[in-house]
Amino acid sequence: MNQVVHIPTVPADAGEKVNLLDFDRQGLRDFFTQIGEKPYRAEQVMKWIYHHLESDFGKMTDVGKALRAKLEATCYVGPPKTLFDKGAADGTHKWLLGMDGGNAIEAVYIPEPTRGTLCVSSQVGCGLNCQFCSTATQGFNRNLSTAEVIGQMWVAAKYLGNITHQNRRITNVVMMGMGEPLLNFDNVVKAMSLMRDDLGFGLASKRVTLSTAGLVPMIDKLSEAIDVSLAVSLHAANDELRTELVPLNKRYPIAELTEACQRWIARKPRTSITFEYTLMKGVNDQPEHARQLIRFMRKLPTCKVNLIPFNPFPGTRFERSDADTIRAFQTQLLNAGILTMLRRTRGDDIDAACGQLKGQVLDRTRRQAEFLKRLDQGAVHAG
Numbered sequence: 001m002n003q004v005v006h007i008p009t010v011p012a013d014a015g016e017k018v019n020l021l022d023f024d025r026q027g028l029r030d031f032f033t034q035i036g037e038k039p040y041r042a043e044q045v046m047k048w049i050y051h052h053l054e055s056d057f058g059k060m061t062d063v064g065k066a067l068r069a070k071l072e073a074t075c076y077v078g079p080p081k082t083l084f085d086k087g088a089a090d091g092t093h094k095w096l097l098g099m100d101g102g103n104a105i106e107a108v109y110i111p112e113p114t115r116g117t118l119c120v121s122s123q124v125g126c127g128l129n130c131q132f133c134s135t136a137t138q139g140f141n142r143n144l145s146t147a148e149v150i151g152q153m154w155v156a157a158k159y160l161g162n163i164t165h166q167n168r169r170i171t172n173v174v175m176m177g178m179g180e181p182l183l184n185f186d187n188v189v190k191a192m193s194l195m196r197d198d199l200g201f202g203l204a205s206k207r208v209t210l211s212t213a214g215l216v217p218m219i220d221k222l223s224e225a226i227d228v229s230l231a232v233s234l235h236a237a238n239d240e241l242r243t244e245l246v247p248l249n250k251r252y253p254i255a256e257l258t259e260a261c262q263r264w265i266a267r268k269p270r271t272s273i274t275f276e277y278t279l280m281k282g283v284n285d286q287p288e289h290a291r292q293l294i295r296f297m298r299k300l301p302t303c304k305v306n307l308i309p310f311n312p313f314p315g316t317r318f319e320r321s322d323a324d325t326i327r328a329f330q331t332q333l334l335n336a337g338i339l340t341m342l343r344r345t346r347g348d349d350i351d352a353a354c355g356q357l358k359g360q361v362l363d364r365t366r367r368q369a370e371f372l373k374r375l376d377q378g379a380v381h382a383g
């Protein structure tokens, strides 16, 4: 299947043209109204874009000739350009996607017997500086546009021959690639609404998961904006250690995070939150850490834990916990009645495992420093 699929990208004559991947359904309807067309036409075009993965207006056969010509003259369907893609021995597939100015991000597809998960990036780099994540070592450049977020799924879907509502190769999406999705709120919500929309990729709410390092006010905002699943990167259940691993914890400590999660559950009573916990040798993998995690989980009884064996990357000071330690940690949680999964490491032979995504980030260190300063001053908040 390699390299035979022609995947279009931003055309050379894009210039002032509008990328239709930047709109969710309402946005596309509004745009059609603006160009003097009936809004339902937008929905026809949307089906072509997301169900048939068609980017050539000329092939949208049930769209009138005049409208097709108008669209060709003013718009395009432009997912990011694939610079490189590679498959791993276990079926995992990784795309390196080119952004402007020499930046690149990664998306990863992870097939399993009963589902296929696409891991999507939200930013070029990341400003949160979590100590054990390779994206952090690259610094931060900018937020991705809606087109660049949903475009990752479009590229993967096209490559995999995904057919919405028929032959779904991508059954789940996790916003767990590069970046902190809640710091790119509007674009990420729009892209997730296209993942969920029946005229988009049509995935159920439990199959679209946003993962956050714990931006408390944005968790509340998300629960009002869209119906998706939530994962929270916890990694330690005591403040001292968590602040060391996830510096954002200084601004939003565990007690506040717990309350935000309780509010999320109160608003969505039948849902659960997954807490991600990356196991690092001698750092957060001891019986006392499991006890702290159990106490934390008691406050969120419907939630579950996802243990991730640490994935090493060049230059890191952390190591993966031993298999026995991981098993003992999981057993301790299970014995306390906590639903605890162990994430199998996938795609690590192509550096596509959690925390190994690198892309290429032209670091705007000053921006990152400014961001962290504002964080310390408490100026990063919803809105």
Ligand code: SAH
Pocket (backbone or CB within 6 Å): 130, 132, 133, 134, 175, 176, 177, 178, 179, 180, 181, 211, 212, 213, 214, 231, 232, 233, 276, 277, 278, 308, 309, 310, 311, 312, 313, 354, 355, 356
């Ligand atoms: N910023 C968001 C999205 C990135 S998610 C968040 O923090 O949730 C990627 C997941 O992989 C997070 O749970 C992250 O903490 C975890 N991760 C990062 N580096 C890792 C590594 N080296 N090994 C294993 N998991 C890692």
